[in-house]
Amino acid sequence: MNNTIHDLLSAVGSPYANAQDCVDKCYGVEFSDVYAATLLLNKLVNFIDEDSSNDAELLCELFHIFLALIYQQGLGNSCLYIDDIAGKTLWLAPDASNQNDAFTFTHLAQIQTYLENVSTGLDKLEAIELAWPRLYTRRFYHYEKVLCDAVFSRVGHSSLGKNMSADADVNASANDTGAFEQTLKAQWPLVFGNETDILSSQALAVLNTLTSTFSIITGAAGTGKTYSVARLLYLAFSCLSVPPSNMLLLAPTGKAANRLQESISAELMRVKPVNDMPLFYQDLLQLQPLTLHRVLKINPNNGQAKYNLHNKLTAKLVVIDEASMVDLSLMCKLILALPADCRIVLIGDPNQLPSVEAGCILADIVRYAGTTLSKRKLSTCYSLLGMQLPNDVNDRVFHTEPLTSELASKNICVGLTQGMRSVDGINKVASAVLSGNVDKLIAMSENASTYARPPWSFVELDDSNDGKHIHLTGFVEKYVQNTLAPHFRHVAEQPSLLEAWNALRNFVCLSAFRVGAFGTEKLNQHVTKQLNFSVPSQSGFLKGQAIMIEKNDYALQLFNGDLGIVWPDEKGQFWAWFPNGVSSDATCHPLMFRQFSLYTLPQNSAAYALTIHKTQGSEYEMVDILLPEMQEKLVTRQLLYTAITRAKSNVSLYSSNRILGQTLQNDIKRSSGLDAMFAMREESMGES
Numbered sequence: 001m002n003n004t005i006h007d008l009l010s011a012v013g014s015p016y017a018n019a020q021d022c023v024d025k026c027y028g029v030e031f032s033d034v035y036a037a038t039l040l041l042n043k044l045v046n047f048i049d050e051d052s053s054n055d056a057e058l059l060c061e062l063f064h065i066f067l068a069l070i071y072q073q074g075l076g077n078s079c080l081y082i083d084d085i086a087g088k089t090l091w092l093a094p095d096a097s098n099q100n101d102a103f104t105f106t107h108l109a110q111i112q113t114y115l116e117n118v119s120t121g122l123d124k125l126e127a128i129e130l131a132w133p134r135l136y137t138r139r140f141y142h143y144e145k146v147l148c149d150a151v152f153s154r155v156g157h158s159s160l161g162k163n164m165s166a167d168a169d170v171n172a173s174a175n176d177t178g179a180f181e182q183t184l185k186a187q188w189p190l191v192f193g194n195e196t197d198i199l200s201s202q203a204l205a206v207l208n209t210l211t212s213t214f215s216i217i218t219g220a221a222g223t224g225k226t227y228s229v230a231r232l233l234y235l236a237f238s239c240l241s242v243p244p245s246n247m248l249l250l251a252p253t254g255k256a257a258n259r260l261q262e263s264i265s266a267e268l269m270r271v272k273p274v275n276d277m278p279l280f281y282q283d284l285l286q287l288q289p290l291t292l293h294r295v296l297k298i299n300p301n302n303g304q305a306k307y308n309l310h311n312k313l314t315a316k317l318v319v320i321d322e323a324s325m326v327d328l329s330l331m332c333k334l335i336l337a338l339p340a341d342c343r344i345v346l347i348g349d350p351n352q353l354p355s356v357e358a359g360c361i362l363a364d365i366v367r368y369a370g371t372t373l374s375k376r377k378l379s380t381c382y383s384l385l386g387m388q389l390p391n392d393v394n395d396r397v398f399h400t401e402p403l404t405s406e407l408a409s410k411n412i413c414v415g416l417t418q419g420m421r422s423v424d425g426i427n428k429v430a431s432a433v434l435s436g437n438v439d440k441l442i443a444m445s446e447n448a449s450t451y452a453r454p455p456w457s458f459v460e461l462d463d464s465n466d467g468k469h470i471h472l473t474g475f476v477e478k479y480v481q482n483t484l485a486p487h488f489r490h491v492a493e494q495p496s497l498l499e500a501w502n503a504l505r506n507f508v509c510l511s512a513f514r515v516g517a518f519g520t521e522k523l524n525q526h527v528t529k530q531l532n533f534s535v536p537s538q539s540g541f542l543k544g545q546a547i548m549i550e551k552n553d554y555a556l557q558l559f560n561g562d563l564g565i566v567w568p569d570e571k572g573q574f575w576a577w578f579p580n581g582v583s584s585d586a587t588c589h590p591l592m593f594r595q596f597s598l599y600t601l602p603q604n605s606a607a608y609a610l611t612i613h614k615t616q617g618s619e620y621e622m623v624d625i626l627l628p629e630m631q632e633k634l635v636t637r638q639l640l641y642t643a644i645t646r647a648k649s650n651v652s653l654y655s656s657n658r659i660l661g662q663t664l665q666n667d668i669k670r671s672s673g674l675d676a677m678f679a680m681r682e683e684s685m686g687e688s
């Protein structure tokens with residue numbers, strides 16, 4: 001068998017003349033996908049018997065199965081479900097112009113027979129793992145297995161302090177438990193002062209986390225996740241004796257880590273012991289959130305982590321914020337590098353956009369394990385504080401439905417549901433998006449018409465020329481002229497940097513993409529054009545201009561996605577200013593800025609309008625969302641949900657009915673085998 005893609009493709013009797021032909025005929029497939037699938041097949045033919053290696057139909061089918069696997073991984077799926085492709089046509093162009101293009105797979109039984117015929121070869125290939133009906137590349141199979149092992153090995157061990165347990169079924173040291181309870185009762189008024197009869201979901205989430213080695217706190221934006229984490233850190237030190245030096249606060253991106261620092265220190269300031277500030281408290285305030293890449297010291301050239309299975313991190317408590325953005329491979333690397341007795345806490349909103357790379361770990365675990373606590377766990381939490389479990393305690397934290405899995409009885413996850421920040425209307429709008437309910441979304445907007453500036457408005461754009469709706473053509477120019485340019489003119493007119501920054505952060509215009517008529521590039525160009533002669537400028541930068549960093553610069557501590565503002569110093573010289581979080585020194589202004597020369601900044605761009613992806617993890621008072629004028633598969637309900645939940649007070653969506661309807665139909669469902677692995681593990685535990 002020859003080694004070139006061209007030869008291999010023709011040898012397997014594929015319908016393609018060469019790799020480019022395959023790319024042209026399989027809509028969405030990239031050259032690298034064809035290359036990877038060809039390499040796999042090329043290797044496999046060395047390990048299979050002569051009959052099979054001469055069976056053109058089998059090889060052609062295998063080539064396309066490998067191609068589908070690589071293609072699915074590129075879309076963020078960790079595996080390929082064979083039953084999802086059997087008998088189906090893949091890669092058909094949207095206009096379906098040429099019926100000969102794309103590929104139709106044979107039926108399930110035939111694929112199963114093919115894979116059985118080459119099963120010995122697949123084993124020898126070592127790059128592929130078949131866990132029928134799932135097909136993986138070995139790497140992703142290994143990642144899911146590591147994660148499954150980590151969850152199961154940890155959830156069996158609810159723990160308090162060093163060797164303690166809150167659960168009745170695990171042996172506890174009475175002395176240690178007593179000391180824990182005593183300190184907890186003493187510290188409780190400081191952290192959850194008014195919760196003396198009924199515990200909120202936040203308090204229960206913190207107590208659950210303190211008594212578990214693996215736990216999750218989920219909730220939409222503003223439900224108090226950070227509020228809970230700050231109190232968890234405080235109690236972990238005071239009640240479990242975990243020193244801040246053994247705590248790791250992690251986030252998936254530098255920007256998310258910066259934001260976490262801002263919000264955590266603000267929350268920690270609120271639980272500050274008033275007159276008698278213990279020394280450790282200063283250390284807690286100094287706790288610097290890091291990215292996962294940074295803490296693991298991942299070599300950007302080869303992806304190898306300095307800290308790993310054989311060289312573990314020193315940590316007793318690890319909190320991973322924005323966990324929905326962490327991909328499978330990175331999470332797996334982190335878990336391998338953590339000591340077995342280290343508590344792992346995942347924080348995030350599983351309904352937001354999943355990670356850019358493959359995986360949807362948070363959503364997978366939460367779906368399988370549920371977000372409610374058992375009544376027994378609730379009683380334990382109340383009794384730790386010497387409180388009685390009320391008869392009418394909020395139902396939502398109980399297991400209200402029959403448990404579907406063993407893992408669901410392990411009290412892994414507490415869901416926070418009450419919005420503490422945004423007006424209630426925004427949470428309802430976000431829920432309607434998640435349930436895909438277009439009519440409800442539009443109706444909610446009509447009901448809101450009595451407000452001066454409604455919490456939610458849907459501004460319908462249309463092509464129909466009926467005179468009733470804003471016309472799609474020319475919309476962007478008008479929008480910039482009437483809304484976006486005046487906003488930034490207002491920012492530039494502010495008397496001080498701080499006021500300009502606050503004005504800038506008050507409002508954001510979000511678009512789904514960079515390119516296209518409704519893309520951020522076009523919007524930014526239009527704003528620059530509008531403001532060019534009416535706002536002071538220096539070296540091509542306008543006063544009050546929003547600026548976004550596009551590349552990490554560890555030396556300058558500026559990270560991809562960091563947002564800053566162009567503003568003059570007292571001598572009139574323009575600089576880029578980036579907020580520095582909240583100062584722990586109460587005498588300083590709460591918001592400090594770091595100042596950078598405009599000439600030495602890492603790669604950056606004007607940021608009058610931002611993509612939704614770039615604002616994941618940020619919040620604004622008011623948000624405008626522009627959906628693209630064309631139907632796009634990547635514009636999904638998760639994307640819209642993420643955009644809407646950036647708003648604290650008001651959100652306006654500009655789109656047509658048709659595009660909105662299609663967006664809500666595009667529901668990201670990533671394939672992963674975690675559910676199946678969890679179920680198999682439970683089954684094997686049941687048997688043993």
Ligand SMILES: Nc1ncnc2c1ncn2[C@@H]1O[C@H](COP(=O)(O)OP(=O)(O)OP(=O)(O)O)[C@@H](O)[C@H]1O
Pocket residue numbers: 202219220221222223224225226227228263267420421619
């Ligand atoms: N129990 C509470 N009592 C009073 N204020 C609260 C409570 N819980 C949260 N808050 C306040 O509500 C706001 C939002 O909370 P927080 O930032 O913790 O939410 P979040 O879920 O972390 O949001 P995001 O996902 O956007 O980071 C904060 O100002 C916080 O101080």
